[in-house]
Amino acid sequence: MGTERFDALREQVRGQVIESDDPEYDAARAVYNGMVDRHPAAVLRVSQVADVLAAVRFAHGLGLDVALRGGGHSAPGFGTVDGGLVLDFSARRGVRVDPAARTARVEAGATWADFNHATHAFGLASTGGIIGSTGVAGLTLGGGIGYLARKYGLACDNLISADVVLADGSFVTASEAQNVDLFWALRGGSGNFGVVTSFEFRLHPVDMVHVGLIFYDAELGVEAGAAYREWLAAEPEEMGAFFGFHQGPPVPFLPEEWHGRPVAVIGGMWTGDVDAGPAHWQPMLDAAPVLGSMLAPMPYPALNIMFDGLNGVPGLQGYWKADFLRTLSDDALRVGVEFAPGIPSVHSANHFYPIDGAVQRVAPEATAFAYRNVAFAPAIAGQWPDAAENEKNIAWVRSYWSALHDYAEPGGYINFQDADDQSRIEDNYAANYARLSQVKAKYDPENFFHINQNIKPAAAAVTADAVVAPPTEPAPRP
Incomplete structure (x- = not known):
């Protein structure tokens, strides 16, 4: 099945590429919000990081919009996109705990139920959401509020490092020691700067x-x-x-x-x-x-x-x-x-x-x-x-x-x-927005990753319109 358009991608990835003629297409394009009914050109069920590298380069070369889906809980449905390519991480849900170091390495498709199941075996936890099926990736990149926030901070405050595929298809690690500006932006700046393929978290004694x-x-x-x-x-x-x-x-x-x-x-x-x-x-x-x-x-x-x-x-x-x-x-x-x-x-x-x-x-x-x-x-x-x-x-x-x-x-x-709510984006980041816009310009100058609460690159911030998927039902608030 499939079209010649995506045959080149199929040759470069291990994961399944699903198009509209595939029996699994309707299930593959669905997100949690039933109000969202979008039809991507294809969905890639990511198998490994190499798939992400190939998919980003492929989509960039064809000018395809890319949507990133971890848990799929995004209320606006940012985990899917009409006519573009969805990178679906639902098969990448591994969590590796180092109990001695009190850290966990988490894949991008893991949910908080996955995370907590793995860490609880060692009497450890970190701040997550209140719904188990929520994705670790989306919640963390947007900040990450949860029951443990008063004691241990937000989910993003417990992030130690992140592996990221950038808009040009390159791979980097962001931490306090490497790509420090990117690491700063990932902790609250959402999916604006690249595809995070794994997260490293600090854990705390919670049983x-x-x-x-x-x-x-x-x-x-x-x-x-x-x-x-x-x-x-x-x-x-x-x-x-x-x-x-x-x-x-x-x-x-x-x-x-x-x-x-x-x-x-x-x-x-x-x-x-x-x-x-x-x-x-x-x-x-x-x-x-x-x-x-x-x-x-x-x-x-x-x-x-x-x-x-x-x-x-x-x-x-x-x-x-x-x-x-x-x-x-x-x-x-x-x-x-x-x-x-x-x-x-x-x-x-x-x-x-x-x-x-x-x-x-x-x-x-x-x-x-x-x-x-x-x-x-x-x-x-x-x-x-x-x-x-x-x-x-x-x-x-x-x-x-x-x-x-x-x-x-x-x-x-x-x-x-x-x-x-895109009109609120600058208010949401207050004094940090200008710096975020500069980091965006460095790592994603063409605004390739724009299916999100979008931060525009600094050079385009004055003139560019917001490039986000429109709501399927709501009209602009009066």
Whole structure:
């Protein structure tokens, strides 16, 4: 099968090249967001680094757009592209742990479930996301917020080195000792600078943790959220927990009459002495009337996959927005309470993630991730099964974001933004954007890697339009 156009690529790679006449094509082109329905010219299931070298040179020579797919969770669907070549790393999921050095070498297609499974065998972990099926690559390159951020920093703060294939098809390693400017840009600058084929992470002792999930009536969100704000600020950094609004999930510890109704929730873990966990959660059990709760010791990887059945479901319609907040103010909480009744489905998540502690001990200019002076990163992740509800639910996400943005910083977390947020790119990187643009000009002067939240090369930054895949459903926000 296939066309002569890609025969030359097939001769140079070990991985499978899939075109539109292949029975596997529809599965190969799919990403998690069911709203994204793009038709690449071909999908290469990467077998090894040599495939990436050949594919980048091949695509560059033909002027093909290239999309990079690790976990495939990108809300805008940046893991696929109409008419271009997708580099699919889903078969490259290896994780090699060095327990003595407390490091892990991770391939570009690994998920956080893969990562945590491998590292937990040695009683180790590093900051990752809250959904196990999320890709290590995308989350890390965009910054990497997770339960361990207060104690150990962002995922990108724990990156030691990265192997990268550049736009010209060459291979380099970026670290504090080699290609230092590239290493700086990779830590938060997303996939703008090349194809990262493997990551080396610093690990930390994390084994059994004390997990807490506490639900309140959403109408009490200001009261519960204010208590959470004060409680978390006083808690040691071993406590990592978010506050948010949901539809009540169908779990046994939440009364059935609250399933599908608006609730406020606190979720996370205590990573200190497990026996001390209940005492650390108790203030939030006393803060407001509790609808239901689950408090229990469990292995850290079990928490990381706990929400996969709700928020990690492939094929849901999805539209996301994000910001940064200096504090979780009562005004911001009131906005959350106001919009809670419109939460699209039980699959949606509106979380306020804490990024204080170790995150703030890194200087804003030390990595590309610039917002080191804020305390929370709110995410409005609208997800629902029925495409007929797209217009209504997209409008809800936009209206909620617009109201919340009155209390937010100019920029937001790129991993939680959608395709129509390209106009915010300079604000997202604040004072670091100019330097990122210079690094882009050095390593990707033609903007070959542009299927992303795009940073334009310095020489083209004044005149070039954003070159990103447009959203398939959302129109520009009014």
